[in-house]
């Protein structure tokens with residue numbers, strides 16, 4: 001009954017984090033200010049949950065489009081950007097999906113669910129991306145779709161604009177530039193949008209992970225085609241109402257992102273001062289570091305009540321690496337103190 005390749009998969013594992021300092025999933029550690037929380041609850045109390053949500057979401061798309069400097073018909077909304085990755089991989093013609101390695105796992109995973117082949121182009125030792133190699137792989141594989149996470153997860157770096165532009169201009173299939181960590185990075189790629197180049201974004205890393213809302217920006221024509229494989233009512237009524245309200249208070253989240261960026265620099269500097277730590281430059285809300293024994297450090301951090309992501313074993317270039325989300329300054333101090341103790 002069930003396909004054998006599906007039976008062989010392991011389900012996406014989310015570790016139990018109850019009672020722990022949770023620094024494994026790139027969430028924003030800050031909650032809403034109290035006054036905003038009250039107004040938000042009032043706004044939610046007016047939502048008619050007996051009715052299906054607004055299916056077209058023109059108002060919400062308009063608000064998001066205005067922030068992005070595009071038209072509402074250039075925006076497609078998804079239940080998290082994961083759902084948009086799925087829509088893209090369902091709608092694009094059969095043909096290989098090309099991704100760098102290591103990168104965000106869902107491009108590969110969803111491709112496999114949909115029986116699409118994947119080719120990966122290894123990054124160099126310092127996680128840079130060779131645009132020529134990438135384009136050669138796309139040509140060799142006759143690729144129909146490619147994803148570039150800019151900045152990249154889990155390496156944290158942002159490839160130079162020239163590299164991404166070269167791929168955007170040289171690739172004939174659909175290139176998706178995933179800016180999940182854009183709010184923490186130096187530049188974006190909206191200027192590269194073309195019929196075959198789209199920008200994927202999410203509100204998850206900015207403080208709304210629990211709402212599940214992502215969006216794709218592209219030319220209106222291809223966005224309209226992708227909209228045909230969107231589940232009706234994919235964004236629930238509470239998320240829609242929340243997003244419409246919170247977008248009117250977006251300065252709150254921009255200020256929180258600025259605090260996170262400053263904390264990232266502080267954490268990076270502190271880690272660089274530890275003799276057995278190699279910390280990689282990050283333009284995201286997490287840092288990647290290499291230590292002598294990440295399996296043991298991961299377990300010891302758990303004993304200190306801190307959950308991070310152990311990347312050891314995920315890819316050759318990630319040997320003995322930990323990925324640590326930037327938290328509040330207190331949480332960051334806790335992880336730095338624990339690491340100092342563990343690594344002596």
Ligand SMILES: Cc1ncc(COP(=O)(O)O)c(C=O)c1O
Nearest residue numbers: 080081082104149153180202204
């Ligand atoms: C590069 C990248 N893209 C997309 C996502 C998915 O985000 P969402 O919560 O919007 O599904 C993540 C989540 O970690 C990510 O790292």
